[in-house]
């Protein structure tokens with residue numbers, strides 16, 4: 001199968017967790033080794049947020065903050081690429097147009113951010129669209145999409161499925177700042193919607209959640225399209 005996996009900032013701690021990266025690398029390289037094509041996208045995590053906050057305090061505009069964040073996502077992508085060992089392709093692409101030259105069965109391409117104004121969730125959606133992926137897994141620091149932000153509302157309930165329209169209505173209600181794209185930004189959702197990319201949100205705490213989702217297990221939250 002052809003898959004895209006977005007690995008959220010939860011994997012890329014302030015002090016990188018080498019063991020967590022190694023375990024994730026092993027799980028993903030095993031999946032690729034089973035005859036699958038895989039593109040992974042590294043999120044920004046805490047380090048990107050810290051740098052963006054510092055730049056903003058120093059007077060940077062939002063595009064500059066985004067560019068700084070992109071630099072950090074690429075540093076995260078390099079760590080992930082190393083954790084993948086031999087199956088990780090040597091270069092982190094900086095343009096979407098490079099992707100189809102790099103993908104292949106048994107290989108894993110690692111991307112960071114590409115352009116200001118969009119999150120790495122949008123990069124993952126674009127990567128899924130251009131590679132005609134069968135499946136996109138968005139792995140984050142919570143178990144899926146909830147009725148409200150589970151970090152703020154203890155009564156929030158995990159949704160087993162959610163429509164892209166519902167996610168869009170939430171995304172449009174929020175602010176769009178560098179480093180503040182939470183669960184999904186409107187750009188990411190619009191691309192998922194136009195390409196109707198089968199997508200599931202899962203927790204990245206255990207890498208087997210990701211590989212199980214890729215193998216078709218009903219875990220986390222499935223996005224539906226009407």
Ligand SMILES: Nc1ncnc2c1ncn2[C@@H]1O[C@H](COP(=O)(O)OP(=O)(O)OP(=O)(O)O)[C@@H](O)[C@H]1O
Nearest residue numbers: 008009043044045140145146148149151181182183
């Ligand atoms: N309805 C919701 N369901 C689930 N999570 C939500 C919801 N609303 C807001 N969130 C927040 O979104 C967070 C996940 O987005 P966040 O941008 O922090 O992580 P990420 O996208 O995995 O990482 P990065 O942006 O660094 O790549 C969750 O930790 C949660 O607090």
Ligand SMILES: [Mg+2]
Nearest residue numbers: 119181182183
């Ligand atoms: Mg995010």
